[in-house]
Amino acid sequence: xxxxxxxxxxxxxxxxxxxxxxxxxxxxxxxxxxxxxxxxxxxxxxxxxxxxxxxxxxxxxxxxxxxxxxxxxxxxxxxxxxxxxxxxxxxxxxxxxxxxxxxxxxxxxxxxxxxxxxxxxxxxxxxxxxxxxxxxxxxxxxxxxxxxxxxxxxxxxxxxxxxxxxxxxxxxxxxxxxxxxxxxxxxxxxxxxxxxxxxxxxxxxxxxxxxxxxxxxxxxxxxxxxxxxxxxxxxxxxxxxxxxxxxxxxxxxxxxxxxxxxxxxxxxxxxxxxxxxxxxxxxxxxxxxxxxxxxxxxxxxxxxxxxxxxxxxxxxxxxxxxxxxxxxxxxxxxxxxxxxxxxxxxxxxxxxxxxxxxxxxxxxxxxxxxxxxxxxxxxxxxx
Amino acid sequence: xxxxxxxxxxxxxxxxxxxxxxxxxxxxxxxxxxxxxxxxxxxxxxxxxxxxxxxxxxxxxxxxxxxxxxxxxxxxxxxxxxxxxxxxxxxxxxxxxxxxxxxxxxxxxxxxxxxxxxxxxxxxxxxxxxxxxxxxxxxxxxxxxxxxxxxxxxxxxxxxxxxxxxxxxxxxxxxxxxxxxxxxxxxxxxxxxxxxxxxxxxxxxxxxxxxxxxxxxxxxxxxxxxxxxxxxxxxxxxxxxxxxxxxxxxxxxxxxxxxxxxxxxxxxxxxxxxxxxxxxxxxxxxxxxxxxxxxx
Numbered sequence: 307x308x309x310x311x312x313x314x315x316x317x318x319x320x321x322x323x324x325x326x327x328x329x330x331x332x333x334x335x336x337x338x339x340x341x342x343x344x345x346x347x348x349x350x351x352x353x354x355x356x357x358x359x360x361x362x363x364x365x366x367x368x369x370x371x372x373x374x375x376x377x378x379x380x381x382x383x384x385x386x387x388x389x390x391x392x393x394x395x396x397x398x399x400x401x402x403x404x405x406x407x408x409x410x411x412x413x414x415x416x417x418x419x420x421x422x423x424x425x426x427x428x429x430x431x432x433x434x435x436x437x438x439x440x441x442x443x444x445x446x447x448x449x450x451x452x453x454x455x456x457x458x459x460x461x462x463x464x465x466x467x468x469x470x471x472x473x474x475x476x477x478x479x480x481x482x483x484x485x486x487x488x489x490x491x492x493x494x495x496x497x498x499x500x501x502x503x504x505x506x507x508x509x510x511x512x513x514x515x516x517x518x519x520x521x522x523x524x525x526x527x528x529x530x531x532x533x534x535x536x537x538x539x540x541x542x543x544x545x546x547x548x549x550x551x552x553x554x555x556x557x558x559x560x561x562x563x564x565x566x567x568x569x570x571x572x573x574x575x576x577x578x579x580x581x582x583x584x585x586x587x588x589x590x591x592x593x594x595x596x597x598x599x600x601x602x603x604x605x606x607x608x609x610x611x612x613x614x615x616x617x618x619x620x621x622x623x624x625x626x627x628x629x630x631x632x633x634x635x636x637x638x639x640x641x642x643x644x645x646x647x648x649x650x651x652x653x654x655x656x657x658x659x660x661x662x663x664x665x666x667x668x669x670x671x672x673x674x675x676x677x678x679x680x681x682x683x684x685x686x687x688x689x
Numbered sequence: 690x691x692x693x694x695x696x697x698x699x700x701x702x703x704x705x706x707x708x709x710x711x712x713x714x715x716x717x718x719x720x721x722x723x724x725x726x727x728x729x730x731x732x733x734x735x736x737x738x739x740x741x742x743x744x745x746x747x748x749x750x751x752x753x754x755x756x757x758x759x760x761x762x763x764x765x766x767x768x769x770x771x772x773x774x775x776x777x778x779x780x781x782x783x784x785x786x787x788x789x790x791x792x793x794x795x796x797x798x799x800x801x802x803x804x805x806x807x808x809x810x811x812x813x814x815x816x817x818x819x820x821x822x823x824x825x826x827x828x829x830x831x832x833x834x835x836x837x838x839x840x841x842x843x844x845x846x847x848x849x850x851x852x853x854x855x856x857x858x859x860x861x862x863x864x865x866x867x868x869x870x871x872x873x874x875x876x877x878x879x880x881x882x883x884x885x886x887x888x889x890x891x892x893x894x895x896x897x898x899x900x901x902x903x904x905x906x907x908x909x910x911x912x913x914x915x916x917x918x919x920x921x922x923x924x925x926x927x928x929x930x931x932x933x934x935x936x937x938x939x940x941x942x943x944x945x946x947x948x949x950x951x952x953x954x955x956x957x958x959x960x961x962x963x964x965x966x967x968x969x970x971x972x973x974x975x976x977x978x979x980x981x982x983x984x985x
Contacts (some may be wrong), residue, residue: 365731398774412792414875417799421866449797450804490791520791522766553933564873565847565902568929573969575931589788589829617852619817619829620786622708649852650831673853674971 307516310353312395313530314512321485323478324508328397336406338371339380340396345382345397346370347399352379354389362386389535399534400510403499406467407431407442408479409513410486419486421448423465423479427498441466453483470622474507475499490520510561539583546598548585550578557640557684558609562587562621570615573673579681582609589620601637609683613676614645623647623655631662642683644668646676690889691821691867692842692894693760693810694758698825698863701756701780704763705743705769711762712738714786714829718760721832723825723983725752729946730787747778756951760818760827768814769794771840776806784815785878811878817848817870820855830855833983837865840896840984841977842888844881846873846907847899850928850970854900862979864884873902881911889919893948896922898973899964901955903929908955916962922980926953971980 309317327344331337331352341348352364359365364386366377374396383390403427413420424442426434434441443465447453458476461536467475478499486494495513502508521527536544543550549564552582553571557579561567564586583606587599596614603612616626626647633639643666647655659669668683670676701881702715705728708737716739719725726740727750734745745752747759759775761768761783768787775783789824795814802809812819818828821835843865845851851870856863869884871877871964878929881899888894897919898961901908915923930952965980967973 345849377776412796415910416794417876421795448800448804451795487793490793492792495730517792519765519789520793523791551933561849563847563849565851565900565928566849566853568848568902569850569853569926569930569970572928572930573971576968581931614765615894617849617856619831619852620714646858649834650829654832672971674969 307518307527307530307534308355309512309530309660310355310393311512312353312535313349314395314514315532317489317514318485318512319507320370321481321489322626323481323485324506325509325512326397326400326510327680328395330393331378331393332393335384336376337394338438339397341368341374341666342371344396344398348374348396349399350374350381351395351397352381352384352391353395354381354386354387354391356389359386360390364391370527375591383543384571386429388601389685400500401503401513402500403503404467404468404471404548406484406498406500407473408499409493409495410483410491416446419449421445421447421453421461421479421483423461423467425466431497444525447483449487452487453480455480462580466681470505478507480627482551490524491515492517492638504687511589521532525616534684539602541647542605543602546601546602547595548587548599548624552604553583555579555582555607556610557680558582558603558606559583559615560587560603560612561615562617563589564593566615566617570613570673570677572682573677577590577674579677579684591621592625592627593632593674596626597633600630601602602634602640604637604639609641611680612639612641612643614643615673615676616645616647616649621650623651624651624658625656627658633663634667642668644670644676644680645684646670691824692866692891693812693867693869693872694819694821694825694885696722696824698758698782698950699726699754699756700758700760700827701729701747701750701754703729703747703761703775704711704767705730705741706733706736707738711760714762715741717832718826718828719828721826722823723827727756747774747780751752751780756780758782758784758827762787765789765791769798770984772811773801776802776809779808781808782809783809784816785811785817785832786816786818786828787813788815790874792875792906794872799876799878803811812869813872813878815874816850816872816877819870820868822865822867827870830868831868834859835868836862836864838979839866839893840895840981841865842891842894842897842982844884844888844897845870847900847902847928848873850900853970854898854926854973857970858898861974861978863978866891875905878886881907882914884918885911885914889921894921896924896977898977899923900927901926901927903927903932903952906950909958912958912962912964913923914966915959924967924973924977924980925964926967926970927955930968936961959975
């Protein structure tokens, strides 16, 4: 889960990482009240989970309450790359002497954490990496050992941060690592990390991605999850515990396992169809989960046929079949269903489905044939 | 021959109780012919469940039964601890199928094993396990989809495409030496490269089918290994050819950012290493059938 900037900063604050004083606001009046409280000048920042807000006019400096009123009313409701701004973050403006960059993420090829620090912050770091790779100091951190104060100090020196920023930046880096590890982040990034004209180092932005798998040990994440904006189909799927990604085609896909779901999309596309979605019902899915999946797929009006592709391992064939039967009784499913079922208890599952077979529920023995059949049915329905 | 496990492998199922997934799959594995010699459960030491003696710890199970492999299917919050317990007990081969282990736990456990327990190989987590056709099945693969006798070694990141690929081979009458599901998580204990090296060294494996997926760089690393070290023919399929960039497809492993980690980048790297690249699992099976025919 990606956090909004203000949530990232609130998360940083839990780990003692310094940020500018500020607060979120959902209305113009609230924005003015926040600004009056924290003191001028302030920056009004659009809260969207997409880059390029500054260029789009989503970040404005305000010297008094009239300016806050003007900027907040322009920014709230603004569309930034398809994201509507529903909330702004108001924070005290900082006098910036220098802008830096710092981040932690997992380097999957090295199987260790990667820390990156640069004196060239405030700009797109991928561009710095491409044009001036030497400007980024990198260090792999063994998760067993963690990040020591000495390593942090060496990194900020290697990155060429200004002398007067180094001690504070090294201390901040250790706190950011703690936030990254104890806070179960996939990514913890500060760009820019600034040195103010009066000699303080703090985070002017916060980009945090949380590892959804760790949610069980972070009850405090619930408030973040509540603010997540998803495509309505994706929200429904998430509520039902399904892995769903909306696509723009017309063949609804249900498969077990991310790999098979992707592979099913591949095959549908290769036989001339267009997948309407990626949906993984997960390992060990039961009848209720299959019924939920069919409900989600049926809520997409672009779906002209549904292809259910199950290869049971931990998922049992009779559960899948019972789920389909249950869903047929529970939900109005307009599109015909093509099913291909193999693996654990597939025969039991096929026997259950055989009792319900019709032109609306077709069992097909192989993945390719099933993809063809579903595509034909979908195209027939479109004509 | 098979790699990593065979008919002499003795398995301890960690976290066993009458209603556990571990018992369900452990019994299926035993029915396949696997020697399931023990279970563990801190609260049920001394019990016998379905004929499987239960011990309070892995160390006890190893001491009493000579178990040399473990099977873990405990919930995510207990999985890291379970893996470390097996390593501390000196178990050389640990299969963990648990899905949804936090990435930080995985990274820590992986590096702990590398440093302190070099004698333990972890397969997974979030994997279907390993099947040595006709000899040993540890994990959740339905045993009847594998065909003994070789000559193909199978390695896959995706679980269900692993089954699909086994099935495609079996349907064509092509046997397998071993099928290894390495799992789709960010930090797998065993990599493509580890398995490819084992297949290259195994005299009965004469060709390898590799199933990758989008995201990360494991397939590119495998391509480098194949180019430099493999003499045996390799066929590959990468799931997610048509996946849109920037979207997380189900699990942490499968995300594309920019051009890095796309199916195309991986397929190009594999082709350049001399691998026969297929567009879907069925085509992969067909291409492998051609290669096996040529091997004679």
